Amino acid sequence: MARYFLKVEEGLPLVGHLAFGIVDRGTNLLQIRPTSFCPLSCVFCSVDAGPRSTRRLTEFLVDHEYLVSWFVDVAKAKGLDKAHAYIDAVGDPLTYGRIIELVRLLSSTGVAESITIETHGALLTRELVDKLADAGLTRINLSVDALDPSLARTLAGTPWFDVNRVISVAEYIASSTDIDLLIAPVWVPGVNDSEIPRIIEWALRIGAGKRVPPLGIQKYEEHKYGRKPPGVKPMKWHEFYSKLEVWEKEYGVRLRIRPEDFGIRKARALPLAFRKGEKATVSVVYWGWLKGQWLGVARNRVITIVGVPGAPPIGRKVKVRMLRTRSNIYVARLEA
């Protein structure tokens, strides 16, 4: 469990970090990250989220008006009149208390071509779904990793997790709202293999995928700072795709999906503020997201300073060297 909490408001840039703000990966889709909190502790979580996190130091919460102003500015800076607004998180976006206001405000900008929320659904209710539909939500990408309640609890690493509630709300979304539904199980080999065909059948039966493919099966991957279920080895990509091909024939549905299925295309990337290897002076503003990190700011970007000892010297300027700049995510090492 994280020890610190940062409310992100005007003054702190919203590009540069994976855990909050806006992430641009050079397409017409912008990831919008309002919070890093999660109620679950999935055993395969790639970002070590939730109450059982062992690596996190700080959780983040961004002011929704400030976040939307950055969404509009980043889209403009990329030369886009419209961008897909994809609300995801290194946690679960439904923990965000202003999620309805966020969707409504995004919708009112006229810049959001679509608005999607990615979630494991633990906090979904019919009332919330109705409010999100009214606010202008286009789609929910819902990760259901097992229909079996006991296995679903085990995978979620959470004894109170009730997949039957998630199933019931998912069926409501598909049958009674305009919100599109994409079912996105994480396939953890050797753990939920037999659940995946059941999930495919269920997604097709309830009418998921009104305007997009109904399923987006995700391959479990090992991540450096993620949780790894004991004894599980990630599948090879060719094995994964050949099994999807078998199921495509069996169920008559396309499972090998592409960005174009969602209207996603390449678009000019936001220009980088630093080059890899460059030296820079950065103001330290807070503890970092993970242990051994500080948060810094320079050139209207946030920067993660890694390998640092102890408490951050908040308000001081330090010299760093950039280790990573890809996708405007900045990681730097303290220079002596």
Ligand code: SF4
């Ligand atoms: S996989 Fe998603 S829902 Fe599960 S712990 Fe990680 S962030 Fe939370």
